[in-house]
Amino acid sequence: MSATIEFVIDGKEIQGQPGQTILEAAQQAGVYIPRLCYMKGLVPHGSCRVCTVLVNGRPQSACTQPVAPGMVVENNTEKVTALRRNIVEMLFVEGNHFCMFCEKSGNCELQALAYRLGIAAPKYPYLFPTRDIDMSHPDVFIDRNRCILCGRCVRASRDVDGKHVFDFVGRGPHKRVAVNAEVRLADTNLDVRDKAAEACPVGAIMKKRVGYAVPIGQRLYDHKPIGSEIENGKK
Numbered sequence: 673m674s675a676t677i678e679f680v681i682d683g684k685e686i687q688g689q690p691g692q693t694i695l696e697a698a699q700q701a702g703v704y705i706p707r708l709c710y711m712k713g714l715v716p717h718g719s720c721r722v723c724t725v726l727v728n729g730r731p732q733s734a735c736t737q738p739v740a741p742g743m744v745v746e747n748n749t750e751k752v753t754a755l756r757r758n759i760v761e762m763l764f765v766e767g768n769h770f771c772m773f774c775e776k777s778g779n780c781e782l783q784a785l786a787y788r789l790g791i792a793a794p795k796y797p798y799l800f801p802t803r804d805i806d807m808s809h810p811d812v813f814i815d816r817n818r819c820i821l822c823g824r825c826v827r828a829s830r831d832v833d834g835k836h837v838f839d840f841v842g843r844g845p846h847k848r849v850a851v852n853a854e855v856r857l858a859d860t861n862l863d864v865r866d867k868a869a870e871a872c873p874v875g876a877i878m879k880k881r882v883g884y885a886v887p888i889g890q891r892l893y894d895h896k897p898i899g900s901e902i903e904n905g906k907k
């Protein structure tokens with residue numbers, strides 16, 4: 673039997689289990705910690721840093737940091753929110769995100785997070801990179817303009833689907849998601865039912881012909897901010 677680990681987030685006492693991360697223990701207690709590269713069921717990657725919290729005053733990624741007794745965690749404070757705002761703003765300018773033309777709008781975690789954090793327009797200059805779109809697969813496309821390099825597709829394909837369809841290649845500004853075929857997604861063994869086909873938090877990997885199945889205005893984040901399902905105890 674494992675003992676409970678008690679710690680504090682924003683003054684609220686939380687009880688976690690040994691081996692749980694801060695993000696998981698917080699979520700269980702109805703406290704939302706923003707995240708993008710984290711996805712339930714996938715090994716945490718710790719790459720987007722959106723889940724950054726201050727643990728006893730020091731920044732840590734909540735999706736990878738295990739709980740420890742007596743931790744004092746800052747999550748929903750002005751300082752931490754400002755950090756997250758910066759990260760999300762940089763993600764917006766680093767890619768080509770045109771929400772008004774994107775079929776993921778309303779279901780997009782990046783867009784929803786921007787709204788939740790109160791971002792109207794990024795303060796950084798847009799880079800407008802040249803990225804490619806691969807529509808070759810009959811059922812799934814990848815639009816790298818919208819990719820935030822979260823690695824969820826990579827981990828889902830490798831660890832859940834057992835296929836390794838996606839992986840990162842290149843470094844720095846040249847880093848991108850590649851497929852395990854010479855060039856085209858169509859030449860991989862990706863299937864529309866794969867976890868990797870539904871793991872993308874943005875509109876970079878999407879199933880074809882279902883983008884507008886749910887009308888705009890009736891989508892996941894159209895009425896309630898991202899994270900409210902956790903705060904309302906529904907997740």
Ligand code: SF4
Pocket residue numbers: 818819820821822823824825826849871872873874876877
């Ligand atoms: S394609 Fe989507 S899931 Fe894959 S790394 Fe880019 S944003 Fe993440």
Ligand code: FES
Pocket residue numbers: 706707708709710717718719720721722723724733734735736
């Ligand atoms: S959600 Fe923790 S680093 Fe991305």
